[in-house]
Amino acid sequence: MEKHNSYFDKPIFRIGVEVTIENEYAEFKYFDTSFDIEFSDEYELALTTFISKLKTGLNFISFNDEFPFFKDFANELIKTLDRYGFITESSIIINEDYITGLSLWKEIDSYASSYLSNIDLPLGKLLISENVTKEIIINYAIQYYHFVKAGPKIIAAAMALADRPVVHDILQSFLMSELNHDKLLLKALKGAGIDSNKILSSVPLPETFALITSMQVLAHQEPLSFYSCLFLVEEERPLFNELLKTACERVGLSSAFYKPILDHSHINEDEDHGAITEELLRNYSKISQETRIVVFKHVHNNLENLIALEKAVIEEAVNCVKEVN
Structure with missing residues (x-):
């Protein structure tokens, strides 16, 4: 399976992450840490889908196939979410816990x-x-x-x-x-x-x-x-x-x-x-x-x-x- 930056197979939001989307702004909050991004109308569907899939586990391959124009933006957003500790791995392919x-x-x-x-x-x-x-x-x-x-x-x-x-x-x-x-x-x-x-x-x-x-x-x-x-x-x-x-x-x-x-x-x-x-x-x-x-x-x-x-x-x-x- 394709990995993002060799760290994730299928990233998922940590429990407690909250996302608010309003007026071409999206705010990401995890306890006392938060940041926001601005997006245009053309990216709204891709972004909302991206966020929705991160709640259950994001498959990069299928998502990139569906929204290829959003790939670079998605990669940068994953880096930011990872840096602030908002995401973790949902499908570690290792037999032992x-x-x-x-x-x-x-x-x-x-x-x-x-x-x-x-x-x-x-x-x-x-x-x-x-x-x-x-x-x-x-x-x-x-x-x-x-x-x-x-x-x-x-x-x-x-x-x-x-x-x-x-x-x-x-x-x-x-x-x-x-x-x-x-x-x-x-x-x-x-x-x-x-x-x-x-x-x-x-x-x-x-x-x-x-x-x-x-x-x-x-x-x-x-x-x-x-x-x-x-x-x-x-x-x-x-x-x-x-x-x-x-x-x-x-x-x-x-x-x-x-x-x-x-x-x-x-x-x-x-x-x-x-x-x-x-x-x-x-x-x-x-x-x-x-x-x-x-x-x-x-x-x-x-x-x-x-x-x-x-x-x-x-x-x-x-x-x-x-x-x-």
């Missing part, structure tokens, strides 16, 4: 591996080319610093929502092992001649901020999604590290720069941070299919955030060089 946390971990690990194997990561691809520059590598380290610095506060927020002692203890140990890692990155940047005060007063790129914010929101609101995304930013990447070291030497960045970055990566490996998601999720024996869908959505979004960040690191450095010249 629940899965274990370990099963969820295996699924998301497999999904992330498959996703990453089918794309060229921008920064990794650039490191092996002759086009990599000192500015790009330094910009990567600066953005890496901003993310690492935010880490302990994000983990501390997740600890407050830990629903069982063993999970709290894992997060506490994880938090302790992440403290002061930002100083390693400052040391690396100092090794490249970058003044620490300049770094401390700098702000992250919008894409770095987006990744930080995404993890912060999950830590505060969606603990299982937070646990499920941690491995994306904690797994060591030996090949990337080797490419980074070689690229640094090629562009004239000494070990005073790249060694602290590699040291941080090795700490993550020694502490087995790449296994943090599995370690947390294995403590859950019963995860609903709706939660599974939410988790997959956030894992996918943060994979896209990571790729967007790599692209932005490259673009920002290139633009800065152009401005200087």
Whole structure:
């Protein structure tokens, strides 16, 4: 069956959603959250049918066949309804009602591996080319610093929502092992001649901020999604590290720069941070299919955030060089 954005087979309004249509306006309300849209007469039948079918479960294929001109508008409206939490899945094609946390971990690990194997990561691809520059590598380290610095506060927020002692203890140990890692990155940047005060007063790129914010929101609101995304930013990447070291030497960045970055990566490996998601999720024996869908959505979004960040690191450095010249 065709899926919308890979998340829904047959979306349906959550219980409690109210829709009012009047004078070419439609208002959607779910408890304290509401938004409205404006539509023209030509879309009225399609919109009212769309809303009616969402009350029992919307079949995209049959609806799009009936109202092909409304397809793009319907897709955007589904995105908005999903973002505000107005809809859920009505027909999950899975035999069991629940899965274990370990099963969820295996699924998301497999999904992330498959996703990453089918794309060229921008920064990794650039490191092996002759086009990599000192500015790009330094910009990567600066953005890496901003993310690492935010880490302990994000983990501390997740600890407050830990629903069982063993999970709290894992997060506490994880938090302790992440403290002061930002100083390693400052040391690396100092090794490249970058003044620490300049770094401390700098702000992250919008894409770095987006990744930080995404993890912060999950830590505060969606603990299982937070646990499920941690491995994306904690797994060591030996090949990337080797490419980074070689690229640094090629562009004239000494070990005073790249060694602290590699040291941080090795700490993550020694502490087995790449296994943090599995370690947390294995403590859950019963995860609903709706939660599974939410988790997959956030894992996918943060994979896209990571790729967007790599692209932005490259673009920002290139633009800065152009401005200087």
